[in-house]
Structure formats: C-alpha cells, structure tokens
Amino acid sequence: MTLTLDGHRVLIGIGGSVAAFKACQVVTDLRREGAEVKVAMTEAATRFVTPTLLRALSGNRVVSSIWDDDPAEVGHGMSHLNLASWCEVQVVVAASADLIARLALGLAGDPVTATAMACRAPLLVAPAMESAMWEHPATQGHVATLTARGGRIIGPVFGRLASGHESTGRMAEPDAIVAVVRELLVAGA
Ligand SMILES: Cc1cc2nc3c(=O)[nH]c(=O)nc-3n(C[C@H](O)[C@H](O)[C@H](O)COP(=O)(O)O)c2cc1C
Incomplete structure (x- = not known):
C-alpha cells in the first residue's frame, strides 16, 4: 500500500502553549501516513x-536546545542547520504569541526559530493562545508579516480554551494540520 506522505520529510517545531500535547498527535498522524x-x-x-515522548513518537532524536550536540552526527554539529536543510516542510505547532513574534522578527535564539531562519522550505504555523x-x-x-512572507497560518479556531472560556484561540485540530501539510507537499512535488 502506498501511503500519501511516503518518504516525505516533515519538521515539527513545538512552542510553549497548552496545546503542545496536540503536537504528539500531529507527529503520530504524519508518521501513520x-x-x-x-x-x-x-x-x-x-x-x-x-523530548522523550516526542523522540518515541517521531523515531528520531529531538532537538530541544541549540547547544544540543548529537554524538552520532558527523559534520559541523549544528542541529538547526541539519534540520533546516533536511525538511521539505516546516510546521510550527502550538505556536505561542511569543514564538510567533520571534518568527516574524527573525530572531533565532532557540531550536525552532534558528531552524526557521535557516530554512527555505514552506512554513506552516498553527497558533494556540487565549483570544x-x-x-x-x-x-x-506578526501574523500578517509571516503571511506576507509566504508563510501559511492555520487557525486558531473557535472553541474551548485552556482558561475554560469559549473563544477564538484554540489550535486547529491535528487532522486539519496534516491536511495542509499534505497540500503543501503535493503542491511542492
Ligand atoms: C500553563 C501555561 C500555559 C500557557 N499557554 C500558552 C498558550 O496557550 N499560548 C501562548 O501564547 N502562551 C502560553 N503561555 C505562555 C508561554 O508559555 C510563554 O509566553 C513562553 O515564553 C512561550 O514560549 P515559546 O515562545 O518558546 O513558545 C502559557 C504559560 C503557562 C505557564
């Protein structure tokens, strides 16, 4: 059976939002495809x-510090550059307000933004925050800046937020995120 995303290389960047747990489902669904x-x-x-959970779900080493050095990796040891050149699409999920601001400003002080700065692959961002x-x-x-640069934003959607309020700010569901990844990869094929 040929899977829809067979062999495609997807980088998932995760931010510090309550919705980070949904990143696990995104990773699982992408691998299933x-x-x-x-x-x-x-x-x-x-x-x-x-990182241990994401390591188990992705089947790959997780980069959670720009100072992480993989002893098994040959070469220059700059993980963000390796990730940036490896991926066909970069997806930032559970994108916090702070992380979106850093992406828009071109800051590069953490593994997600440093990789994004070094990456020429399409960028998909799934924000998650209070309304x-x-x-x-x-x-x-910041969202307008990212969009103007060609970045794609999915959500947030209306629904129940971590605060208990119902409003817009809830991260798009994993299946919707995977559908856009599929679209970006097929469009880029
Ligand atoms: C329990 C808790 C939940 C949080 N949830 C969110 C959130 O959903 N969205 C958001 O933008 N910030 C949220 N924050 C604040 C971010 O964690 C904080 O701005 C952090 O610096 C973001 O890190 P990052 O930019 O690396 O994602 C939360 C903080 C706490 C303590």
Missing part, C-alpha cells in the same frame, strides 16, 4: 511535553 518526522522544541515546549493574545495588534501584525 508514511512521513519521516523530526522535532525541534523550545525550552518552554519541554515544560508541556517531554486576547490572538487578537492583540502585536500578534496580528
């Missing part, structure tokens, strides 16, 4: 889900 998945996480993301943070002009400005 045959994709090869590697994961980069911010330090804040590791407070919500562990006030999402609607804040700063966030909206």
